[in-house]
Amino acid sequence: MNQIAEWDWDTKEKYIADINEWRKKFPVVRGLVASDDGEKIATVIQTEDNRFTTCVNGDVWEETFERLWSLKFTPDNKFICLTYKDYEWALAVDKEFWEDRFDSAWNLTLSPDGKNIAINVKKEESYGVSLNGNTWENRFVDARDIALSPDGTRTATLIQTKRLKEGDIFGFQEGIWTVAVDGTPWDKTFVNVWGVTFSPDSKHVAVEVRFNLYDYTIAIDGKTWEKVYNCVWEPLFKPDSNDIIAPVKTSDGWTLAINGQPVWDTYVQLWNQRFSPDGRRIAAIVAPEYGRWTIAVDNIPWNNSWSDAVLPPIFSPDSKRVAAVVKESRNPFHMESALHNVEGNNRYSIAVDGTPWPGDFEMVWDPIFSPGSDKVLAKVEKNGKYFIAIDGRIGKHGYEALWNPVFSPDGEKLLIRCVEGGRYYRRVVPIHEI
Amino acid sequence: MALAVKQKEKAWGKVLDAGLDETIKKLTPEKIEQVIKKALEKMGPGRLKTMVETCIHCGLCSEACHTYLSNDRDPTFAPVAKVKQTMWPILKNKGRVSPEFIRRAAEIAYTECNLCKRCSMYCPFGIDMAYIILSVRRICHLLGVTPLYLQDTAHSHAVTMNQMWVKQDDWIDTLQWQEEETRGEIKNPIIPINKEGADIMYSVIGPEPKFQAHLMGQAAVIMNVAGIDWTYPSFDGWDNSDMAMYSGDHEIMGRVKRAHFEAAMKLKVKKIVMGECGHAFRSIYDVGNRWLGLRMPPVPVIHAIQFYYELLREGRIKIKKKFDKPVTLHDPCNVIRGRGLHEMARYVTNALCEDFREMNPNKEYNFCCNAGGGVINCGPPWTKKRVISNRVKAEQMKATGAPIVITPCHNCHSGIEDVIKYYKLGMHTKFFSQIIVEVMEIPEKFKL
Numbered sequence: 001m002n003q004i005a006e007w008d009w010d011t012k013e014k015y016i017a018d019i020n021e022w023r024k025k026f027p028v029v030r031g032l033v034a035s036d037d038g039e040k041i042a043t044v045i046q047t048e049d050n051r052f053t054t055c056v057n058g059d060v061w062e063e064t065f066e067r068l069w070s071l072k073f074t075p076d077n078k079f080i081c082l083t084y085k086d087y088e089w090a091l092a093v094d095k096e097f098w099e100d101r102f103d104s105a106w107n108l109t110l111s112p113d114g115k116n117i118a119i120n121v122k123k124e125e126s127y128g129v130s131l132n133g134n135t136w137e138n139r140f141v142d143a144r145d146i147a148l149s150p151d152g153t154r155t156a157t158l159i160q161t162k163r164l165k166e167g168d169i170f171g172f173q174e175g176i177w178t179v180a181v182d183g184t185p186w187d188k189t190f191v192n193v194w195g196v197t198f199s200p201d202s203k204h205v206a207v208e209v210r211f212n213l214y215d216y217t218i219a220i221d222g223k224t225w226e227k228v229y230n231c232v233w234e235p236l237f238k239p240d241s242n243d244i245i246a247p248v249k250t251s252d253g254w255t256l257a258i259n260g261q262p263v264w265d266t267y268v269q270l271w272n273q274r275f276s277p278d279g280r281r282i283a284a285i286v287a288p289e290y291g292r293w294t295i296a297v298d299n300i301p302w303n304n305s306w307s308d309a310v311l312p313p314i315f316s317p318d319s320k321r322v323a324a325v326v327k328e329s330r331n332p333f334h335m336e337s338a339l340h341n342v343e344g345n346n347r348y349s350i351a352v353d354g355t356p357w358p359g360d361f362e363m364v365w366d367p368i369f370s371p372g373s374d375k376v377l378a379k380v381e382k383n384g385k386y387f388i389a390i391d392g393r394i395g396k397h398g399y400e401a402l403w404n405p406v407f408s409p410d411g412e413k414l415l416i417r418c419v420e421g422g423r424y425y426r427r428v429v430p431i432h433e434i
Numbered sequence: 435m436a437l438a439v440k441q442k443e444k445a446w447g448k449v450l451d452a453g454l455d456e457t458i459k460k461l462t463p464e465k466i467e468q469v470i471k472k473a474l475e476k477m478g479p480g481r482l483k484t485m486v487e488t489c490i491h492c493g494l495c496s497e498a499c500h501t502y503l504s505n506d507r508d509p510t511f512a513p514v515a516k517v518k519q520t521m522w523p524i525l526k527n528k529g530r531v532s533p534e535f536i537r538r539a540a541e542i543a544y545t546e547c548n549l550c551k552r553c554s555m556y557c558p559f560g561i562d563m564a565y566i567i568l569s570v571r572r573i574c575h576l577l578g579v580t581p582l583y584l585q586d587t588a589h590s591h592a593v594t595m596n597q598m599w600v601k602q603d604d605w606i607d608t609l610q611w612q613e614e615e616t617r618g619e620i621k622n623p624i625i626p627i628n629k630e631g632a633d634i635m636y637s638v639i640g641p642e643p644k645f646q647a648h649l650m651g652q653a654a655v656i657m658n659v660a661g662i663d664w665t666y667p668s669f670d671g672w673d674n675s676d677m678a679m680y681s682g683d684h685e686i687m688g689r690v691k692r693a694h695f696e697a698a699m700k701l702k703v704k705k706i707v708m709g710e711c712g713h714a715f716r717s718i719y720d721v722g723n724r725w726l727g728l729r730m731p732p733v734p735v736i737h738a739i740q741f742y743y744e745l746l747r748e749g750r751i752k753i754k755k756k757f758d759k760p761v762t763l764h765d766p767c768n769v770i771r772g773r774g775l776h777e778m779a780r781y782v783t784n785a786l787c788e789d790f791r792e793m794n795p796n797k798e799y800n801f802c803c804n805a806g807g808g809v810i811n812c813g814p815p816w817t818k819k820r821v822i823s824n825r826v827k828a829e830q831m832k833a834t835g836a837p838i839v840i841t842p843c844h845n846c847h848s849g850i851e852d853v854i855k856y857y858k859l860g861m862h863t864k865f866f867s868q869i870i871v872e873v874m875e876i877p878e879k880f881k882l
Contacts, residue, residue: 069627107602144601144602160593169586172586231685365702
């Protein structure tokens with residue numbers, strides 16, 4: 001929020017770049033990436049000789065590469081990408097490379113403040129993690145998925161501890177997967193590990209585990225919950241605490257467990273649980289009955305439910321309200337209509353505290369609460385154009401491209417990052433003018 | 435016109451499979467009984483009992499089954515006999531059966547039934563044989579008795595969310611490498627990765643990046659030329675297939691399907707288009723989605739047959755010169771009998787090919803390739819049995835006189851190629867995408 005307060009909230013409009021010009025100038029212009037504050041717009045461009053480089057606000061990097069992807073801006077506007085040249089991957093931050101080079105580099109992850117960067121890497125035929133260019137000395141047969149601690153100092157990844165011959169199902173079932181934290185594997189191995197996550201204080205790591213083909217539970221720092229379940233989904237730490245919640249499947253259905261103990265009613269499905277910012281409330285996606293989806297807050301499902309899907313719940317800053325993307329089809333039971341686009345099907349909207357907005361859209365992005373928690377907005381798509389919708393009311397302007405708007409700290413204005421007429425603009429607009 | 439293949443005394447002999455032979459050594463009748471009782475409680479024993487007791491033993495299902503017909507009408511291969519040798523005794527004995535019984539039940543359930551549901555169409559009561567056999571497979575999975583190769587594939591799904599142990603970096607490398615390859619076909623192709631808000635997430639099955647990456651290149655040619663707004667995820671969920679559905683590991687099946695659907699929702703695409711795969715379609719609209727509590731996929735999923743049909747009908751791809759060799763078309767069970775895409779498949783075939791010759795029977799009455807239902811994934815130990823047990827398919831194909839068999843499904847494609855080789859038919863299989871790329875018009879802006 002402090003960083004947001006420092007952004008330019010006074011200039012009504014800045015014309016940043018002519019994307020159409022870029023398209024004329026280069027054979028191929030790929031997807032656009034806007035910085036959080038809207039001041040910069042970047043893309044990958046292809047040169048005449050089939051090489052790639054970046055273009056940021058029209059500034060083309062002279063160095064070209066065989067491959068280039070995973071573009072990101074940090075919150076303080078550093079520009080990061082993964083580059084490939086002469087059979088080596090390198091991470092570049094504002095055109096400066098980390099010293100270390102890799103056979104592969106992926107899962108580019110930033111700490112919340114953007115000051116720390118982690119990637120999964122393959123080097124010398126072994127797998128691990130590199131944090132800010134410091135590559136783990138311990139590397140493994142395989143590594144997949146990455147977690148970066150909230151303070152940006154620690155990393156964890158899922159690792160394969162032992163190489164197996166093809167088709168060695170018995171060796172596999174002995175358990176050859178675990179978690180490595182800062183390069184050190186847990187002592188205990190499992191048949192499977194998934195959903196690695198750090199605690200808010202960055203000191204602990206939790207994952208889902210499978211002991212054999214049938215028994216699932218949660219492990220924290222290598223120690224498992226006593227109870228095992230038929231299945232589990234990703235664990236989540238409680239803010240300011242080391243308590244963990246995870247959906248678990250019992251013989252009665254899915255419920256939510258805290259530190260191993262089921263505490264909610266059972267549902268046909270339950271996943272994507274979230275804590276409120278104050279840590280006192282929990283919201284999760286649930287299916288109270290087969291084929292109906294909603295949000296349950298503290299184990300109380302909303303009165304309304306939807307046929308197709310409900311996306312992960314978002315709490316308001318004051319922890320009192322919950323919003324989510326919802327999706328409905330008028331004829332959800334008819335295969336032909338449900339699987340293909342017919343009128344009335346595959347309609348997206350936003351529901352806030354269980355009440356859906358009156359309109360629906362072709363696509364809706366995650367809801368965003370105002371700092372005062374009183375307003376909800378979302379990027380929506382209608383007739384092939386992108387709009388901002390606030391509290392169910394669709395904005396006047398449709399854009400060719402639009403990034404998630406950002407509320408000013410006082411909640412009175414919106415930062416709009418958009419493409420109109422082939423040009424990228426940064427605009428600051430009072431809420432009532434949307 | 436029976437092809438001369440000796441089948442007396444089961445020409446494939448005794449098949450050894452450590453996934454069955456070693457695992458039953460750990461079983462006792464007591465353990466089996468305990469596991470089955472628990473499993474039956476979950477499955478709804480009433481439903482299974484009703485199905486079994488409704489059967490009047492009329493035998494109409496027998497003539498529907500390719501394994502029965504191909505094995506000279508050996509009665510043990512009749513669908514009713516497969517149930518009689520598996521679920522009937524399980525229910526009758528309340529799960530008190532021997533390890534040897536489980537071994538035989540597993541062999542029947544995993545290698546003698548493709549879950550193709552042709553028999554259910556001929557059953558006067560419409561008994562869902564596939565459900566019964568899938569229930570047998572679930573029991574076998576819970577007992578740890580699964581063919582080795584199929585189990586290995588389920589392990590791959592569990593670790594990687596794809597069926598071929600494709601590592602995360604290998605997947606990304608394949609996407610980038612295929613874009614480079616495609617530059618040899620058309621000018622400035624793009625294989626978009628993680629393009630949020632694209633219309634379509636294109637999904638493939640594990641064997642494509644592992645062994646058949648050229649198919650991804652061909653898909654890229656079609657997508658670019660047709661002007662499709664599409665993308666692949668760089669992360670897990672790109673593989674639409676789900677062999678855990680067939681091994682009986684429902685929990686991994688659900689996990690794989692969740693990853694697939696969530697990848698599409700994360701990318702904010704309007705639909706998923708899946709490549710030419712049959713069982714993957716079954717897993718997203720019938721089995722996997724339901725385990726998750728979804729009546730239908732949360733994001734619409736279009737099979738490649740339907741996608742190509744729409745592209746051709748809307749003129750988004752134009753044909754330069756039709757494919758001139760005679761072709762026949764194999765109707766994959768999961769998207770024809772299971773989804774009803776047979777007329778679209780014929781529209782596409784006729785739009786692409788000059789000389790289309792129907793197999794008989796065809797459309798929803800087609801004979802299965804005998805590779806589907808996870809049977810081909812049981813691996814090399816079972817190949818001989820699989821091809822011998824599909825002589826009728828060989829006869830069907832041979833009768834068309836066509837040198838090319840279009841097989842819009844990966845398992846059908848590989849399984850039919852095995853059948854062709856074994857019976858020396860001198861034919862070859864092709865996907866629709868391969869023919870499209872061969873005959874499509876390349877617009878000026880894409881010409882090299």
